[in-house]
Amino acid sequence: MSATEYERTPAIAEKGYETPLAHDLEAIWESKPGIRGFLSTVDHKEIGIRYLVTSFVFLVLGGIEALVMRLQLAGPNKSLLTPEQYNELFSMHGLTMIFLYALPVLSGFSNYLFPLVLGSRDMAFPRLNAFSYWVYVASGIFMYASLVLGFAPNDGWFSYVPYALKPYNPGPNMDFYALGMIFYGVSTTVGSANFVVTFLRMRAPGMSINRVPILTWGTVTVSFGNLFAVPAVSLAFLMMWADRQFNTHFFTPETGGQPLLWQHLFWMFAHPWVYVVVLPAMGLVSDALPIFCRRPIVGYTVVVLGTITTMVLGFGVWLHHMFATGLPFLALSFFSAASFVITIPSAVAVFAWIATIWTGRPVITTAFLFFAGFIAMFVIGGVSGVMTAAVPADRQLTDTYFVVAHLHYVLIGINLFAVMGALYVWFPKITGRLMSERLGRWNFWLVFVGFNLGFFPMHVTGLMGMPRRIYTYPDGLGWDTLNLITTMGAFVLAIGILLLLINLAISRRGGAPAGPNPWDGPTLEWATPSPPPPYNFPVIPLVASRHPLWEERLGETEAGHSEIHRGPVLADGKEALATTALDAQPDVILKMPEDSYAPFVVTLAMAVAFTGLLLANWWVAGIGGLAILIGSLVWLWPEAALAQKARRPA
């Protein structure tokens, strides 16, 4: 191992993808083939794809759970499921969609796109990136093991105590969930830290903070949010597990515990989380919709400020999930008002998108259809949310199917619609092939019709008084027909999503070749080949505007011209450039880590530790803990190759 130099002036050169430099970089950056590469790769694109694929596996699982529930609810007094089975299904469905699908799918896009749109070679912490993925998978398997073993969580994703505690829930069901969520929280936290630092440090020179694509704003905003929100739920689940396992008294009312403390901690996390799973999706739309409107987004600055404001306010509205818990009048009034106000920054985004359509020349692609549908669904989910901000109305609406409808308009409307549109946009970048537009139209219309057929009537079901989370309902209350329609809609929606999967599968091999920039997009990822090489850019691009590939046409050249293929050459091993947080001036040449087994091994150690805790086998847990410690030390041991060690005196 040779110590590297302490300072260098990088050469500036003009180099494209078909140059000897690019071939050298390819050799430096590419992962090993086969299983070794599979377990050790730290390539953000590979990790991003894994996130996307894994989250879609969970989407399908959660969807199947939903369909089974919809069969049970298709008519009154059905007995397809026992109450316990139904309760486990709705709990698994909720936690799957909210935790194992909704954020990871967005992390997939962000992981794949961050370095590409920022003009970087990789994320700030490539090994941490791999680690965050492995932990996500391991925690997902951990939680799903409960279903396979017949002990699935049965208290909903919100897991209110005391029903979640031992006296009412003696099986290991809630232990799986509690420990699984703490495990999962590790993935979210390190992933968020990675996005934050990548955003602040890994931008191409010249990409000052006001030239960053909005999708990165969305992700970095929620990543900040996660750093502050996730500890609340990890702590709450730890307390719950301790109450169950060691008879502590956090939540047990008969011994001085406070059931409401659970609700506070849970919603302090879970309300921000709602924004966490939609803001990056809104960011994807804010970047992709303008491509098809053939103009930049209207109001970049206010949209970004709106994103940040939403997240900040999102920490101040958690009590609106607790309007019926007997809170004082003043608290109700304050949180009601805050819940109205939080609508305003969302309105900014909606009008920005509409203005972009009206002042642009929309090209109707499948992706565009999803984004246009997204806006309408966004508004439906938004206004029904506003209704629940009104305390007296909410005390009727809450815990009925009205809220089920509302949250699905938010999660499917704002997350899934955006994700499906984004897939049509970036799939060609990822695979080099376009998705079928013809299948795409069927895909969109089936999803759009199925979704609205299934979920719009749910508003009415709720207004007609059907409570949530009931495994069956009697006839004579007027809920029968509405539920039947919803079940039919759910199946149409499922067929629509099946078509998406078919389209993905067919287009991966058979789609038309995409070329580097099939949609004529403005941002840096479209300057790379499809799929991009492991090193992303042969030289580090220089950015002079918000739309490097459109700037000539837009006349955005007051700060000079962006240069994609002329810039600093960094090829002395795995190297990347860090820039200053606001102005993106070159700051330091980073030595990037090679592929590593450490993330995978530490994840395995964590899985062992959590299994030990689950089984209350402290030896196993201890061995796992020790392995985590050793693995982390090996991981963090200073390496000369990463320029973490001093140059040895000769």
Next chain:
Amino acid sequence: MRNARRAIVAGSGMAAALLAAPRPACALGWADFPMNYLTTAGVKERPVVALTWGLMGISIAVIVLISLFVLVGVLRRRNTDVSLPEATRIPVVRPRSGLAWISIGVGVSTVVLLGMMGWTAVTMAKIARPPVDPAVTIEIRARQWWWDARYESGDPTRIVDVANEIHIPVGKAVEFKLQSDDVIHSFWIPALGGKTDVIPGQTNMTWLQAERPGVYRGQCAEYCGKQHGHMGIVVVADVPEDFQAWLDGQISPAREAASQQVAEGRDRFIQRCGACHTVRGTRAGGALGPDLTHLMSRGSLAAATLPNKIAYLSGWIANPQTIKPGAQMPNLEISGPELASIRSYLETLK
């Protein structure tokens, strides 16, 4: 009234015709949706219904308007002259900023939101307290998965427990003290008022006031375990004289067995059921299940799960775990003759 009470419980589709709500001319009326909260029979709920309709009207208007903006925008502005993939080759231009859309849109939205906020605040203040002091106080104890209601009184002999069906006097405010010994439930009678959670370790208060006589179905609204779906409650609003008569009836102990056969049934009941159920005036004094002293005065069984008819009663006693799997009441393996005997006793508990 008795018929109405029967009809409202689960399993009977007849509720509609018997409800007091006015029936519009169209095929389906509000009465076909007895748990809806877009109509009301409650003083407290009246301003809330107005608010809900108001917010809903605004919401629908917003949805229609924005959808039209999107639709018309797409139709008017779309590129029709080129087809994919050439379509994306159309030039990108720097068009007008479009910021006016945002300022006008957000400005109007803000004004509307502020209006909604104000309306909400006014409504909250209106329903915070009953217009008159409560005439009756009922202590609700929510259990997995039924409701115990204790009518409070300064006179200890007039304190009485009933289960799953509570009567209230029309035109008078009734105060509810909500408590739970197990998990969190939520007390909810849609036609009369919104939800208040029932949380172990604390006593939440709410109040209701019926405007007219009627039978109003409610249901537990906070997920509480296996039989959350079968935790109904019925509120019967009587004119004050009827209410008083009902309450007096409930306070009185169970009637004496009129025959040898009934006495045998009573003894069997005490032996098999008395550990969990109370029938005041007998040795059956269990507190785990509902008080059955005046079982036959109720319209429904098992927390508004079954109509209180003899066949359902037999089925419930013989096999509660099929009807309400997971319920606290076990299958007792009661023989046919035993069942008949117990049933004949229960039938006398009017």
Next chain:
Amino acid sequence: MSEPLIIRRRLPVGSMGKKANGWWGMLALIATEAALFAYLLFSYFFFDVQYGRGWLPEKLPAFRLSGPNTVILLLSSVAVWWAEREARKGNRARQCLGLAVGLLLGIAFVVIQGFEWADKTFTPFSSSYGSLFFTITGFHMAHVIAGLIVLASLLLWSALGYFDDRRNAPVTIGAIYWHFVDAVWLAVFFSLYVTPHLR
């Protein structure tokens, strides 16, 4: 922005003090850990507000051990701060000395905190106060132990000559974590030990 882009400039290479990504990552970790302690203390005050004085133990937490222990922890921070300063000067011996002193004082804190725990009349299982008291101080203790492992690793690496006057980012990064652990103790100390006497 206004400043023109300067590409051709001499740039530091690799892990360099506060330019290292590790430094930024540590700040993110500290942010999330700080939030964790904020939620712990929120839980404590939530109970405090709900129940009032009756919730606290008969004998309020005393300063006899916790007071001196707080001073010890702060001194360890000073030692680590000094070690980091010496590291930037390239003085390996003083750097090791500072880290070693910081480590020993940290260990002393853990031992004394052990006595403090043993002194309690309540347990984590006896009341909600006990559960919270031990969880909060336990969480802090876990962070101290993590910090001690960090300090021990830095001491070892320093002794092995891994760092010099320019290549010492791990010391900077480890030190800020240790300062954070100490700062959190002040918040915990104030909430659990001082506020009960203020009511």
